[in-house]
Amino acid sequence: KIQLEGLDDIVALARFHLGATVHGTKSFKLPMANGGLYCGRLHRDFREGRARLLRGRALDLRSAYKQLARHPKDDWASVLGALDMDSNRVVYFESLALPFGASSAVTGFNRAARALRIIMSRLLYLVSTSFFDDYCQLEVDALTGSADQTALELLSLLGWEEAQKGLIRVRNKPGRVDDVLDLFNCLREDPVANARILPSLKGKLLFASSHVFGRCAQVATQMINHAEKQSGAKVTQQVLDAVERAVDMLKASGDRQVNLWSEQPPIMLFTDGACEEVGSLVTHGAVLIDPASNTREFFGGHVPKELVDLWRSSGRTQLIFYTEIFP
Numbered sequence: 001k002i003q004l005e006g007l008d009d010i011v012a013l014a015r016f017h018l019g020a021t022v023h024g025t026k027s028f029k030l031p032m033a034n035g036g037l038y039c040g041r042l043h044r045d046f047r048e049g050r051a052r053l054l055r056g057r058a059l060d061l062r063s064a065y066k067q068l069a070r071h072p073k074d075d076w077a078s079v080l081g082a083l084d085m086d087s088n089r090v091v092y093f094e095s096l097a098l099p100f101g102a103s104s105a106v107t108g109f110n111r112a113a114r115a116l117r118i119i120m121s122r123l124l125y126l127v128s129t130s131f132f133d134d135y136c137q138l139e140v141d142a143l144t145g146s147a148d149q150t151a152l153e154l155l156s157l158l159g160w161e162e163a164q165k166g167l168i169r170v171r172n173k174p175g176r177v178d179d180v181l182d183l184f185n186c187l188r189e190d191p192v193a194n195a196r197i198l199p200s201l202k203g204k205l206l207f208a209s210s211h212v213f214g215r216c217a218q219v220a221t222q223m224i225n226h227a228e229k230q231s232g233a234k235v236t237q238q239v240l241d242a243v244e245r246a247v248d249m250l251k252a253s254g255d256r257q258v259n260l261w262s263e264q265p266p267i268m269l270f271t272d273g274a275c276e277e278v279g280s281l282v283t284h285g286a287v288l289i290d291p292a293s294n295t296r297e298f299f300g301g302h303v304p305k306e307l308v309d310l311w312r313s314s315g316r317t318q319l320i321f322y323t324e325i326f327p
Helices: 007-019 072-077 103-124 141-158 176-189 195-209 218-229 237-252 305-312 320-325
Strands: 027-031 037-041 054-061 079-084 089-094 127-131 134-140 268-276 281-290 295-302
Touching (some): 007 054, 103 127, 103 141, 218 320
Antiparallel strands (some): 281 295
16 A cells, blocks of 8 residues: 655654754653653753754655666566657557556555655654655754755665755645636636546645645535546536635635644544435534543534535535535
């Protein structure tokens, strides 16, 4: 199974890193996998808050798939055909590298990519995540130069080539939501002719929504999936309405804010919803548990009829999407 470390993993790394120290103290604490704590004393260079000056960078492999050769025994499945527009003939090429887009190539590449991340972490003690060919490095300010150079030297020793990139922020960059809105407006102007942009719109919605709390694009992407499976990729008014609501939510959402790690156990929140009796019984509820204060709270009940009617106006009879997200 492919294991990808996305935005949530980056945020978690930063959270634990920043929460390990307190300004004015000379020690640090980190949680261990067995539930205990690893404690130690800070080097004088990292005291007075300097251990919390965290920096990040994106390390990207250049033309990553082309840097891995395919196995010689796979030559029978590595011939690609393309139409030569000048001669109007089909010409053939042999792929010597992993063919981008092939299902087995994705698995094979990610094994190599994850191995590279493990080498960085276990051999060189670099703090990094792995997402396909992108590696997000985190380091305290005083060690950024050393960490950058170490990672680049490792890539050079192993024969990997890096694509130069700048720093990244855990938020939607300016213009990203506007790009989604432009695609939506294009689709709304002519749903039939522009149905081809559905895959691009879905991908941009999912990526943009990962930078805000909640699953504001879940309903829209599910409806896009359904539309893509229809003959001719039929775009209904219900699809347009769902996408419009998702875009409005993205525009209204601010940056994700995550509290620093502390020794206190996390608050646990469980939510659920149900749609039963052919859609006539729509309920929702939640349970909250705070182990630190031993607080336990819960609620449950029927979703207001006005809201259920609004959900049904999209044409759906099974409202489980909405009820599970609503709490």
